[in-house]
Amino acid sequence: MRALVQRVSSASVSVGGAVIGEVGAGVLILICAMQGDTEAQADKLAAKIAKMRIFKDEADKMNLSLLDTGGGALVVSQFTLAADTSRGNRPGFSTAAPPEEGERLYEYFARAVTEQGIPVATGRFGADMAVSLVNDGPVTIWMDV
Template sequence: MIAVLQRVKQARVEVAGAVVGAVGPGLLMLVCAEPGDGEAQADKLLAKVLKLRIFSDAAGKMNQSLQDIGGGLLIVSQFTLAADTSGGNRPSFSGAAPAELGRHLYNYLLAQARAAHPEVGAGEFGADMQVHLVNDGPVTIPMRMQ
């Protein structure tokens, strides 16, 4: 699975003008399943995201996790993270999992996140979404779990 984490002051996702998910301070997580991914990759990714020390402590050092600060987690599916731009000017998205697998793993990840963390928001799989965020830092971290 591929993910891009953005530390945010706030973030929200809208579908057709309606807010479907929002968080205050915490993380926006853009996520994409790849062929061959399974629930084990989703579990490993979530465990890492919840414990990743990318929030400042009292001394201003990145030494606290999302769980430490009690921040929100907004999870948004984004198949374009699997873009292959190596040939020509039009990206190929064949590196993304088929929609059925992608949907299953996205829903699984959401369920696991909601069971493990008190504040979890979500986008809508396959929808045309508008994501609004105030990046904090900015801190943006790409991740890949295999």
């Protein structure tokens, strides 16, 4: 699975002008299931994100995790993370999981993050979504598992 994790002061996702998911301080996770991905990879990624020390402690050092801070996660599906830009000017997305498998793994991943003890809000798979965020830091981390 591939994820882009952004530390945020707040984030929300809207569909058709209506907010369907939002979090305060925490992370925005843009997630893409790749061909051949499994539940084990989703579990590993969820655990790693929950424990990743990207939040500042009292000494202003990045030593705290989502679990330490009680922050939330906004999980948004984004198949364009699978973009192959090696040829031409139009990205290819053939390495992304097929839509049915992508949706299944997206939902599984969101549950896996919840099972780590993190409050989770989500977008809507396959929808035309508007994502708003206040990137804190900014801290943005690319992850592949």
